[in-house]
Amino acid sequence: MAQVTKLNVNGSSCTIDADADSSLLSVLRDQLDLTGSKYGCGEGQCGACTVLIDGSPRRSCITPVGLVGQKQITTIEGLAQGDRLHPLQEAFLKEAAMQCAYCTSGMIMTAVSLLRVNPNPSAADISHSMEGNICRCGTHPRIVAAIQRAAKTMNRSMKESGQ
Amino acid sequence: MSGKPDFQIPLEPERYELSAPPAYRFEVDRREFFKFLGAGILIVGVLKNAHALQESGAVRRTDESLPKEIGAWLHLGENSVVTVYTGKVEVGQNIRTSLSQCVAEELHVPVNRIQMVMGDTQLTPFDMGTFGSRTTPTMSPQLRKVAAAARDLLIGLAAAEWQTDRKRLVAVDGRVTDPGTKRSLEYAVLVKGQQLTQTISTEEPLIPATQWTVQGQSLPKVDGRDFVTGKHRYPSDQKLPEMLHGKILRPTSFGATLVSIDTHEAEQIPGVTVVRDGNFVGVVAPNAEIASRAVAAIRAKWKAEPQPSNKELFEYLKKNATAGKDPTGDASRYEAGSVEKAQASADHRLQQTYTVSYIAHAPLEPRAALAQWSGDNLTVWTGTQRPFGVRSELAEAFRIPEESVRVLMPDTGSGYGGKHTGEAAIEAARLARTAKRPVKLVWTREEAFTWAYFRPAGVIEVSSGLRGDGTIAAWEFHNYNSGAAGIRTYYDIANQRIEFHPSRSPLRQGSYRALAATANHFARESFMDELAHLVNMDPLEFRLKNLKNERLRAVFEAAAKKFGWGQAKAASHGFGMGGGFEKAGNIATCAEVAVDRKSGEVKVLRVLSAFECGAIVNPDNLRNQIEGSNIMGLGGALFEAIEFENGRVLNGRFSSYRVPRFSDVPTIETVLLDRKDIPSAGAGECPMVGLAPAIGNAIFDATGVRLRSLPMVPKGLKAA
Ligand code: FES
Numbered sequence: 001m002a003q004v005t006k007l008n009v010n011g012s013s014c015t016i017d018a019d020a021d022s023s024l025l026s027v028l029r030d031q032l033d034l035t036g037s038k039y040g041c042g043e044g045q046c047g048a049c050t051v052l053i054d055g056s057p058r059r060s061c062i063t064p065v066g067l068v069g070q071k072q073i074t075t076i077e078g079l080a081q082g083d084r085l086h087p088l089q090e091a092f093l094k095e096a097a098m099q100c101a102y103c104t105s106g107m108i109m110t111a112v113s114l115l116r117v118n119p120n121p122s123a124a125d126i127s128h129s130m131e132g133n134i135c136r137c138g139t140h141p142r143i144v145a146a147i148q149r150a151a152k153t154m155n156r157s158m159k160e161s162g163q
Numbered sequence: 164m165s166g167k168p169d170f171q172i173p174l175e176p177e178r179y180e181l182s183a184p185p186a187y188r189f190e191v192d193r194r195e196f197f198k199f200l201g202a203g204i205l206i207v208g209v210l211k212n213a214h215a216l217q218e219s220g221a222v223r224r225t226d227e228s229l230p231k232e233i234g235a236w237l238h239l240g241e242n243s244v245v246t247v248y249t250g251k252v253e254v255g256q257n258i259r260t261s262l263s264q265c266v267a268e269e270l271h272v273p274v275n276r277i278q279m280v281m282g283d284t285q286l287t288p289f290d291m292g293t294f295g296s297r298t299t300p301t302m303s304p305q306l307r308k309v310a311a312a313a314r315d316l317l318i319g320l321a322a323a324e325w326q327t328d329r330k331r332l333v334a335v336d337g338r339v340t341d342p343g344t345k346r347s348l349e350y351a352v353l354v355k356g357q358q359l360t361q362t363i364s365t366e367e368p369l370i371p372a373t374q375w376t377v378q379g380q381s382l383p384k385v386d387g388r389d390f391v392t393g394k395h396r397y398p399s400d401q402k403l404p405e406m407l408h409g410k411i412l413r414p415t416s417f418g419a420t421l422v423s424i425d426t427h428e429a430e431q432i433p434g435v436t437v438v439r440d441g442n443f444v445g446v447v448a449p450n451a452e453i454a455s456r457a458v459a460a461i462r463a464k465w466k467a468e469p470q471p472s473n474k475e476l477f478e479y480l481k482k483n484a485t486a487g488k489d490p491t492g493d494a495s496r497y498e499a500g501s502v503e504k505a506q507a508s509a510d511h512r513l514q515q516t517y518t519v520s521y522i523a524h525a526p527l528e529p530r531a532a533l534a535q536w537s538g539d540n541l542t543v544w545t546g547t548q549r550p551f552g553v554r555s556e557l558a559e560a561f562r563i564p565e566e567s568v569r570v571l572m573p574d575t576g577s578g579y580g581g582k583h584t585g586e587a588a589i590e591a592a593r594l595a596r597t598a599k600r601p602v603k604l605v606w607t608r609e610e611a612f613t614w615a616y617f618r619p620a621g622v623i624e625v626s627s628g629l630r631g632d633g634t635i636a637a638w639e640f641h642n643y644n645s646g647a648a649g650i651r652t653y654y655d656i657a658n659q660r661i662e663f664h665p666s667r668s669p670l671r672q673g674s675y676r677a678l679a680a681t682a683n684h685f686a687r688e689s690f691m692d693e694l695a696h697l698v699n700m701d702p703l704e705f706r707l708k709n710l711k712n713e714r715l716r717a718v719f720e721a722a723a724k725k726f727g728w729g730q731a732k733a734a735s736h737g738f739g740m741g742g743g744f745e746k747a748g749n750i751a752t753c754a755e756v757a758v759d760r761k762s763g764e765v766k767v768l769r770v771l772s773a774f775e776c777g778a779i780v781n782p783d784n785l786r787n788q789i790e791g792s793n794i795m796g797l798g799g800a801l802f803e804a805i806e807f808e809n810g811r812v813l814n815g816r817f818s819s820y821r822v823p824r825f826s827d828v829p830t831i832e833t834v835l836l837d838r839k840d841i842p843s844a845g846a847g848e849c850p851m852v853g854l855a856p857a858i859g860n861a862i863f864d865a866t867g868v869r870l871r872s873l874p875m876v877p878k879g880l881k882a883a
């Protein structure tokens with residue numbers, strides 16, 4: 001079986017040793033100790049394992065590591081810049097958009113890409129884009145509020161830096 | 164009548180919280196403690212009464228005198244860090260934060276100086292488990308008392324230091340101050356070099372809710388940052404050097420026994436060890452994927468008895484119900500007045516049957532455990548609401564003393580009552596025993612759907628007789644299998660017969676958020692709606708006519724008012740309400756639904772809950788719990804049901820078992836009634852019970868179709 005030995009994760013090139021058909025999720029969690037991406041179903045249904053591959057949200061549980069190649073992977077661990085949280089991370093805290101928080105990293109990663117594509121989403125847009133992410137604790141309304149809050153912050157800082 | 168918590172039938176937890184507690188064994192060695200934590204002060208809180216033992220298992224001990232139990236302890240060290248030890252665990256209900264608030268309040272220290280050690284059987288006092296909404300009513304006051312004692316001890320130390328009357332001194336913001344002389348000393352300085360221990364029972368002066376400054380506030384999750392950055396390690400994220408991964412060979416159906424097995428091929432895979440012990444077959448491998456491959460390579464034959472399917476479930480439950488027992492000796496039966504006489508003279512009579520399906524908890528983090536042996540000592544990290552219960556299970560499974568077992572419970576990806584048992588822990592430990600290395604085992608989603616346990620299914624029969632003016636004269640209520648929680652009615656009815664009939668369950672069943680209260684409230688509150696229509700009364704008016712309990716009236720009225728009960732609505736829309744009393748909380752929920760009669764689509768548009776559970780500790784967290792209960796409750800109300808046939812679950816995946824998603828979620832409003840004069844009760848369960856009847860009644864209001872089975876519209880509303 002073909003082996004994969006390199007992966008670009010959170011801006012650095014990492015050495016791994018995995019069968020090409022291993023799931024990206026298991027490689028991230030077990031070989032790179034990036035356990036922020038979670039297993040919730042293993043069939044692409046819950047979104048707990050969501051990471052960004054070249055900016056697009058992907059279910060890492062059903063992504064064979066052999067298909068990733070040299071694309072850039074971003075996980076929840078790579079979102080903050082040093083001590084500065086990403087506006088979405090801040091917003092999830094501010095809105096208390098979590099209970100057990102097991103879904104949180106997947107929610108945030110999906111939302112990061114949503115805001116990239118649609119910087120001003122309506123509640124309906126958000127609900128549509130987040131449909132594939134399950135929260136069993138029922139924090140959905142807070143997650144919607146958090147994404148809207150982050151959108152505002154990001155737009156404001158875009159404007160400021162544009163001036 | 165109702166309103167007093169003593170009207171709850173103390174029967175169900177015995178059966179539905181699963182398994183009995185271990186014999187109590189716990190010793191505090193104070194010297195060890197100081198060695199471990201450094202100098203400072205240690206306050207040990209001793210529980211005074213049996214109540215603190217909580218429902219499970221305690222039932223059978225009520226007539227014996229209970230041993231004094233340690234509830235919690237608190238250490239304040241020279242570094243001014245406060246460490247609090249409690250056997251309670253965090254599964255998303257946010258008690259790590261709310262309990263910190265209690266301590267901060269009484270001890271007058273900032274919340275960020277408090278460290279909570281939770282659910283570690285070696286370090287924390289014994290605790291029955293985190294369920295039944297008991298943390299807020301039992302652990303919060305305990306910790307408040309312990310923290311208050313620490314504060315008083317510190318004031319005493321300062322008084323001795325300054326040789327002054329302790330009454331002159333106050334504790335503020337981590338220091339003891341003498342307002343007269345403006346002298347002040349930090350706690351850390353006061354405890355320097357000390358090794359003081361104090362054991363307290365109860366009756367310490369507490370700050371009344373009206374004077375709370377930290378409690379009563381919406382404090383964000385104390386360690387929230389660890390969750391949004393992915394740093395927090397859940398049970399399934401735990402790791403040890405040299406760790407192997409385990410996987411279990413599951414039987415082909417429930418209760419199957421192994422006839423023959425060939426493990427040869429699996430054993431050829433490099434790094435794989437097969438472990439066999441009776442019906443237990445598992446493998447260990449260097450990683451989870453190889454472990455899965457190895458299990459798939461095992462050829463096994465199983466045999467099992469034929470078993471019923473969900474199609475004949477309700478007849479099966481009724482047929483296998485245990486006959487009613489002697490009313491005097493059986494708490495699951497309640498009788499008042501004469502139902503027969505009242506029925507005979509009633510002006511209107513009605514009888515209906517309701518059913519509820521089995522549903523799965525499906526917490527997003529499946530069961531997981533990491534086990535490590537060192538000689539005959541076993542350490543297991545696992546996600547459970549009963550770390551001490553799991554410790555006993557492990558001790559029993561391996562025939563070792565409980566003292567040799569340590570269970571640690573990292574904050575877990577939720578439970579909802581579904582993680583009371585220790586299967587994953589036992590499996591990982593069994594594999595680790597043979598492998599002689601640490602073994603981690605994480606159940607797949609399918610395993611979690613199949614090999615945990617389910618919320619009980621049930622059949623509920625209700626009949627009633629009304630007088631012409633809408634007074635309920637007779638009430639008869641029989642619950643088959645689903646459980647006795649919330650079975651009693653809070654409406655004032657002179658003649659009642661209420662009975663819970665246990666039955667033989669085709670599936671393994673256990674605790675679930677709100678237990679059977681969801682089923683019993685669904686039947687009762689739907690039936691109340693049916694009765695109201697029978698006598699042409701408004702459902703709110705009808706309820707209030709038959710309800711004296713002030714607290715419950717208050718939430719019904721508050722909900723109706725804020726919701727706009729009785730106001731105009733669109734043609735295909737309907738309004739409904741449901742509510743009740745459970746776990747010392749009062750809930751009333753109103754719902755608005757829209758039904759598309761052509762497509763059969765039922766959309767819940769708006770849900771409003773009014774809730775009152777005494778003095779509110781953390782309002783935002785309370786709202787979060789109420790919203791969560793309502794959203795989780797949507798699934799069981801509308802579409803969640805386990806399908807099974809001959810000992811197999813047919814829909815054990817998220818692709819076939821529908822759970823609520825973003826598009827299902829209505830606008831949710833909450834009205835909180837803060838009763839500072841009433842002790843705080845837990846809120847993780849009660850808010851759930853009003854939702855299903857509110858939706859069902861709203862569907863009836865919109866369409867005239869009465870739905871009497873949970874889930875109500877798994878395939879939409881069929882054309883009627
Ligand atoms: S674990 Fe990948 S989608 Fe659920």
Ligand code: FES
Nearest residue numbers: 099101135136137
């Ligand atoms: S917060 Fe628990 S699953 Fe979303």
